[in-house]
Amino acid sequence: MVSTFHGLETSKRSILTQATALHTVGNNISNAATEGYSRQRVNLKSADPVYVPGFTRLNTPGQIGTGVEYSSVTRVRDSYLDMQYRRENQDLGHFTVVNATMESIQTIINEPSDSGLSAVMNNFWNSLEVLNRDPNLLSARVDFIGNAKNLVDTFNKIGTSLTTLENDIDSNVEIKLNEANSLLEAIAEMNEVIRKTEVLGDNANDYRDQRDLLVDQLSKLVDVQYTEDVNGMMNIFVGGAQVVAGNEATPIAGPDTVTGGEVSGYAKAKEEIELVRSQLNALVDTFVRGEIDITMPNGYRTSTIMVAENDVQVTDANGVVTNYAAGTSIPAGSNITSSVTFKVNGFNGVHQLGYSINTPPETGLSFFVSSDNSVPFTINNIAVNGDILADTNKVAASGQYTMNGTAMETVKGNSGVALALAMLRDAKFTFPSTMTALSSGTTDDYFRAFVSDLGTRSQIALTGLDRSKNMVDNVEIRRQSVSGVSIDEELTEMLRFQHAYNAAARNLTAVDEMLDRIINGMGTVGR
């Protein structure tokens, strides 16, 4: 036989429990759109029935149930999906940054376009053709120098833009590392709170949600490995070093140890910029100074001792022809009248062979100089020789001079050196093998290969970004499927609990009426 108020107690328990369940449903619905929230479930179980087996049990058939109670409030979360998400998120962070940088680099290089380096180089070479056509024409000289200045300015501009991009990346890395460190602080605090809550036997559902959200955000910035200890505290490792141990957070040492996420993306971005810069530097240096054979088909008049690569004929003032074999020294002042091939050092080397048309004529002028006087030439330090900029007559297009007594006079209509300079366009330079797979080719070939290479690497970054975005989205969808709040589901649950609540209340009223009859109605005969 059970106690008088057994029914009341059962109904009361039911009402309270259903109310709790309804509160949780209400909590779920309110948090349906909260980021990182996982739905919570009240786990109902039937309360322990009476009577407990033992000698003190009553001799009536049992057991009789005593209602419902809830054993725990848990959140529905799949930690394996969390792990997958954080892994893919690192790649997403990495590729987002790398892709953004490659886009910036492509904008700086500005190909294909009418104003990019390719178009400027076209104009430069074409103005050499014009100079060759009429070396005396002042407008041809001015045009040529203008185009050379434009070329040099374009290189310099690219160099400065790349440097600015690098500086931006450096400051961004600082910011991201600070962000990561503050996330680590927050996680450590959460660890402490969760430990305190769970040691008392509760499930720290909302705090765990918050901590998981923080770790998600961290995984985008850096690579994370984590384990959970027996007290519910999460220990986090970044780049192999422990950064969160319980409730203490150590700042990340530096960007070099990080192997995933946006911070590693920045490191890769800097590598890409460095590669682009080196490839362009190799182009500039080889073009200006690279060893090359040039042929002057209409001969040349030497002003110093020179060695030719082929057999040549020298005609002196009296018409006497001497033959010089390849490799033998040809004296200064010799008038070479056959086609001659020299080994020179790049554009500067060819220009140095030429004779200017100012008085007295000069030879050995370098067309390009380094603005900080350092070698090798780079996109930052290449500049046109200031003397030539100031005086167009110093463009040494001519390869012939005559002797007027002891004074040298340049043959102004000769364009031998201008022709050789123009022919450099088709000359096959040897580029450093570390910079490119193209071992020998013209400057045009090299630049085209450079742009194609940049395009391929950018495409790789773009594909990586697309792929990781898809992966992250897919994992997120699966996470939502497990932990997300479905309004329809919650409403159905709400109906369930609501009916149970109403029924329990009805039941309570029925038991109340019963008790009322006993207490107020029994033993009052005839009243």
Added chain:
Amino acid sequence: MRITSVMKNTQLLRNLRNNNTEMLDWQNKLSTGQKISKPSDDPVGVGYQMRYTTELARNEQYLANAKTGYGWLSQTDSVLQQANSILQRLNTLTNQAANGTVTPEVREQIRLEVLQLREQMVTVGNSTYDGRHIFNGQMTDVRPYNSDTAADDVTDSGVYYLSVSPSVQVAVSLTGAQVFGEPGADDNIFKLFDDIAQQLEDDDQDAISGSLDKIMAGIDKINLNLAETGARMNRFELVESRIGDEKVSLTTLRSSVADVDMADAIVQLQLQQNVLQASLSMGAKISQMSLLDYIR
């Protein structure tokens, strides 16, 4: 698999993002007409596009070279025609003078005209094109022939070359020595004039008859040079027409790599628009439905 409202939203947003990205891309292609706006769009194609652009630009220069060469040679042609007429006139005069019945006065008149013809020939020798002397090799700023010393003046032996394609140069100019003879040589045309004038003065009949052969030789040399000039002009004409053809084919090739097929692009854009419309309307319909609408 459970479906939650957040999932539906994420999915909708993701698909809208993809649709809009596609549409933006096609819109860009249509408005610029270019398939490749940055190297990553087509790494191999961009190399081809750059190559064709460069070759088209170079061809423009070669065309200009060909036109200059043609112009130079036209000028050479016309002055050589003049030289030819001068020598023909000289021939007529000398024939006249070789006739023994000519009086001293007539001979004097002939001598004066011969001297005038000589001056004319010197002017021909000093002709210019575009301000440059065409018979002085590479020293084009210096006048080759002085009227007093024309027969012995040394002209520069350099040749003016022009490029018509990579690594191909064509000789354009003729040297003074080629046309008028080596300085001081026996067959030098100016020397011929000097000799005939002298012979007329000396009334040396045999020598005058001897000079007639030299005049014919001179005319032959001029005609040879005319033929050479004509041949070179043909060469430049061929170059011009070749470059014209190349321009068409290069432009076509470049277009096939770089330009957007407008019809294709418009169809694709319309397709994307349809897809976008469908996803927007479906997304709106589905997002609105929930159990809330049906529970009192």
